[in-house]
Amino acid sequence: MKHPHTPTEQDVDRWGQHFSRQLTLAAADLPHDISERLRVARQLAVAQRKPLVQSRLANNTQINSNGTLTAPADEGLNLWSILASALPLLALVIGLMAIQWIQQDHITSEIAATDSALLTDELPPDAYTDAGFAHFLKQSLGHPTSHD
Incomplete structure (x- = not known):
């Protein structure tokens, strides 16, 4: 190597x-x-x-009595370095909040679409508990058909 x-x-x-x-x-x-x-x-x-x-x-650097080296006591933490280290954390929190909001909006729109399909259709509510029909309903909501 x-x-x-x-x-x-x-x-x-x-x-x-x-x-x-x-x-x-x-x-x-x-x-x-x-x-x-x-x-x-x-x-x-x-x-x-x-x-x-x-x-x-x-x-x-300073040499101590036991022979070890130490850095100066001032680590250089000032307002700008604190803000610079907090900035990635702030960006992460804002990003997670945005993802949560988008997912919540998507779930709300799915529930609203199901509710509107229930209210406007002539099917019994038991049909919506069938897994195959729920899959069919999701596909048909993507391609709406005209009702007479």
């Missing part, structure tokens, strides 16, 4: 150093104005780079 190799920070640094050496070798053949523009662009990129993730993680 093959495990995908995820590059570590050291791998990324190694690749960056390799590419930097290759670019430095190729930069010797460039004209002076292009090399100056590249130098300025490199300085801007270094000035705007993001801080290292490792240093941020090191600042946020």
Whole structure:
């Protein structure tokens, strides 16, 4: 079974150093104005780079006396994170209520159709308790026939 190799920070640094050496070798053949523009662009990129993730993680963790690491006491639970975690639950409840309402409406319309068939037809009520006739009635309600 093959495990995908995820590059570590050291791998990324190694690749960056390799590419930097290759670019430095190729930069010797460039004209002076292009090399100056590249130098300025490199300085801007270094000035705007993001801080290292490792240093941020090191600042946020504490080493206890027993050697375990703990996260900071502030879990970052603010109003927006609470609302964001409650939003899926709210969507689920609204969806379940909508399904219940639709099913209730469907059941009500079936009962109304049966009642109207009972009231407008000349059959005895005992005919509606027969399972075969109930099936026939459901099919005939889908394709109404004209009565004389």
